[in-house]
Amino acid sequence: MERFALDPRLAADTEWVTDWALCTVRLMNDARFPWVVLIPRRPHVRELHDLGHGESLVLLQELQRVSKGFQRIFEPDKINIGALGNIVAQFHIHVVARRKDDVVWPGPVWGKAGREPYSEQARQTMIETLVTGL
Amino acid sequence: MERFALDPRLAADTEWVTDWALCTVRLMNDARFPWVVLIPRRPHVRELHDLGHGESLVLLQELQRVSKGFQRIFEPDKINIGALGNIVAQFHIHVVARRKDDVVWPGPVWGKAGREPYSEQARQTMIETLVTGL
Numbered sequence: 001m002e003r004f005a006l007d008p009r010l011a012a013d014t015e016w017v018t019d020w021a022l023c024t025v026r027l028m029n030d031a032r033f034p035w036v037v038l039i040p041r042r043p044h045v046r047e048l049h050d051l052g053h054g055e056s057l058v059l060l061q062e063l064q065r066v067s068k069g070f071q072r073i074f075e076p077d078k079i080n081i082g083a084l085g086n087i088v089a090q091f092h093i094h095v096v097a098r099r100k101d102d103v104v105w106p107g108p109v110w111g112k113a114g115r116e117p118y119s120e121q122a123r124q125t126m127i128e129t130l131v132t133g134l
Numbered sequence: 135m136e137r138f139a140l141d142p143r144l145a146a147d148t149e150w151v152t153d154w155a156l157c158t159v160r161l162m163n164d165a166r167f168p169w170v171v172l173i174p175r176r177p178h179v180r181e182l183h184d185l186g187h188g189e190s191l192v193l194l195q196e197l198q199r200v201s202k203g204f205q206r207i208f209e210p211d212k213i214n215i216g217a218l219g220n221i222v223a224q225f226h227i228h229v230v231a232r233r234k235d236d237v238v239w240p241g242p243v244w245g246k247a248g249r250e251p252y253s254e255q256a257r258q259t260m261i262e263t264l265v266t267g268l
Binding site (some may be wrong): 046047048049056057060063064067068071077078079080081082083084085086087089098105106107108110111 | 182215219223
């Protein structure tokens with residue numbers, strides 16, 4: 001059975017938070033928004049319908065876990081969920097906590113320049129918050 | 135029990151295609167991309183985690199039905215799925231068939247001006263394609 005390997009562009013843009021039953025959970029290195037990416041640890045998945053029935057149910061549970069957790073931890077005005085993959089085809093889902101006073105509201109966070117990398121300390125604090133809170 | 139009412143901005147931007155068990159399926163009035171919006175016919179749903187367990191399973195099935203159907207009908211390079219809701223908070227999910235030669239590739243379709251409304255005839259043809267093919 002072929003092994004899952006994380007796309008190197010996803011690896012470069014994000015930091016590992018934790019692994020759940022299906023997905024690896026990674027923090028987007030952009031301090032402007034609480035933003036994680038879920039990537040099912042399965043090779044050759046490009047689209048939602050490439051996941052098997054059982055896997056897609058687990059994906060849904062893990063997505064809802066992030067969505068509920070973001071609501072509880074960050075009290076955002078809206079949660080944005082997106083599976084795009086036009087640049088990195090490996091299937092991955094973004095979950096972003098948005099606020100009405102964030103820098104690109106009400107636009108999407110995707111397709112824009114201007115990421116602000118975390119400081120080392122702020123990134124560790126955010127990862128601990130996510131590990132504890134999700 | 136309170137009734138579901140479609141948000142008027144969603145109603146204005148889209149045309150009814152069909153109703154499934156949970157969602158009403160509507161065509162975005164933008165001829166640049168095959169683009170539908172699924173809206174669960176439940177009042178007061180803003181976030182994915184507001185849906186009950188059974189409802190979220192049906193949502194997943196209906197999303198996969200669109201995703202598979204788009205693959206079969208349009209043979210896109212990538213399918214984009216997004217639940218944003220920064221402008222219209224009523225929970226709705228976009229599914230868009232993307233091509234490498236489309237006008238905003240590889241950027242997202244959201245947050246950009248430039249929609250191209252369908253002609254009456256092209257819209258009817260697309261709706262028939264979707265009703266038959268999904």
